[in-house]
Amino acid sequence: METTLEAPKAKAASHTDFLPLEGTDYVEFYVGNAKQAAHFYKTAFGFQSLAYSGPETGVRERASYVIRQNNLTFVLTTPLRPNNPIADHIYEHGDGVKVLALRVPDATSAWKETTTRGGKSYLEPKTLTDEQGEIVMSGIHTYGDTVHLFIERKNYRGVFMPGFRRWETTYNPPDTGLQYVDHCVGNVGWNQMNPRVKFYEEVMGFRNILTFDDKDISTEYSALMSKVMSNGNGFVKFPINEPAEGKKKSQVEEYLDFYNGEGVQHVAVATRNIVESVTQLQSRGVEFLKIPTTYYETLPERVGHIDEDLEPLQRLGILVDRDNEGYLLQIFTKPVEDRPTLFFEIIQRKGAKSFGKGNFKALFEALEKEQELRGNL
Ligand code: FE2
Numbered sequence: 001m002e003t004t005l006e007a008p009k010a011k012a013a014s015h016t017d018f019l020p021l022e023g024t025d026y027v028e029f030y031v032g033n034a035k036q037a038a039h040f041y042k043t044a045f046g047f048q049s050l051a052y053s054g055p056e057t058g059v060r061e062r063a064s065y066v067i068r069q070n071n072l073t074f075v076l077t078t079p080l081r082p083n084n085p086i087a088d089h090i091y092e093h094g095d096g097v098k099v100l101a102l103r104v105p106d107a108t109s110a111w112k113e114t115t116t117r118g119g120k121s122y123l124e125p126k127t128l129t130d131e132q133g134e135i136v137m138s139g140i141h142t143y144g145d146t147v148h149l150f151i152e153r154k155n156y157r158g159v160f161m162p163g164f165r166r167w168e169t170t171y172n173p174p175d176t177g178l179q180y181v182d183h184c185v186g187n188v189g190w191n192q193m194n195p196r197v198k199f200y201e202e203v204m205g206f207r208n209i210l211t212f213d214d215k216d217i218s219t220e221y222s223a224l225m226s227k228v229m230s231n232g233n234g235f236v237k238f239p240i241n242e243p244a245e246g247k248k249k250s251q252v253e254e255y256l257d258f259y260n261g262e263g264v265q266h267v268a269v270a271t272r273n274i275v276e277s278v279t280q281l282q283s284r285g286v287e288f289l290k291i292p293t294t295y296y297e298t299l300p301e302r303v304g305h306i307d308e309d310l311e312p313l314q315r316l317g318i319l320v321d322r323d324n325e326g327y328l329l330q331i332f333t334k335p336v337e338d339r340p341t342l343f344f345e346i347i348q349r350k351g352a353k354s355f356g357k358g359n360f361k362a363l364f365e366a367l368e369k370e371q372e373l374r375g376n377l
Pocket of ligand 1: 355
């Protein structure tokens with residue numbers, strides 16, 4: 001099987017999307033210490049304080065910090081006591097993504113449409129109200145312990161949602177140009193990619209727009225398979241990875257071992273100027289995967305003309321790939337926890353709608369070339 005980028009199909013005029021999505025509303029992380037995690041994301045990634053919920057707002061069991069940068073919103077939640085679902089999640093998985101929250105025009109309809117198609121309910125439609133209006137939310141389970149919440153906020157004017165108050169602080173480091181969630185990748189177990197693809201197709205009305213088999217994404221040491229699922233308007237994209245057999249342990253298998261199950265592997269965030277963003281992020285201590293200089297020797301012949309100078313790309317370790325529609329620039333952080341689990345991708349798209357397939361091979365081959373030079377291959 002070859003990599004396929006499916007051409008958009010003309011839809012019948014009568015077609016209506018049963019799960020219209022307006023984009024990612026927020027990503028919620030369950031973490032061991034939300035106060036410190038919020039400080040890390042503000043300091044290193046340039047998020048701004050937005051809202052807070054905890055004992056001071058009448059919530060007894062947890063504390064949540066909401067941080068925002070342009071259209072990118074993270075919620076960092078920690079339990080205040082043991083023996084509850086949040087504490088158990090952290091015990092099992094370490095820090096990681098619990099909620100991929102999607103903005104919808106109607107959260108009640110989203111829940112009905114998905115659960116009648118076989119989605120397992122996580123949260124029945126619930127209305128939260130305060131003097132700023134109301135939020136309706138509902139949710140279903142996806143892979144592992146990860147969930148999708150459907151957030152309807154058209155009748156809400158407040159800072160985040162009822163139960164939260166504005167988080168005022170004098171510590172407001174400048175942003176780093178991160179804009180919104182481009183895609184979120186899930187790692188699933190052996191033989192679980194296709195069942196999960198079916199879930200996104202049948203329960204959520206997504207389409208499989210791109211497929212990588214193990215010949216595309218394998219070197220001798222790091223094999224995986226991946227299918228990219230997209231909703232109708234393309235605002236929400238979820239690539240799904242499963243491990244593949246290689247000479248050594250697949251990087252997906254390593255994740256599954258340390259996360260102790262399926263979960264979010266990386267969140268890709270878009271920037272309009274990756275050189276500026278990554279310069280900022282590196283100077284603030286964000287650690288990125290190092291790319292061997294050999295990668296850049298073959299870059300011009302592989303991707304052709306690009307607007308950016310090669311020098312800063314090489315200095316920062318930014319990768320480039322081209323598809324039929326344009327090119328993209330991307331870079332991957334190291335895991336942001338001690339467990340080798342969740343990491344981030346910074347991506348700038350210049351026409352390309354794909355995910356950097358050329359870099360999977362180029363990156364791993366370049367790495368192995370370096371290994372060979374050292375006599376370690
Ligand atoms: Fe990605």
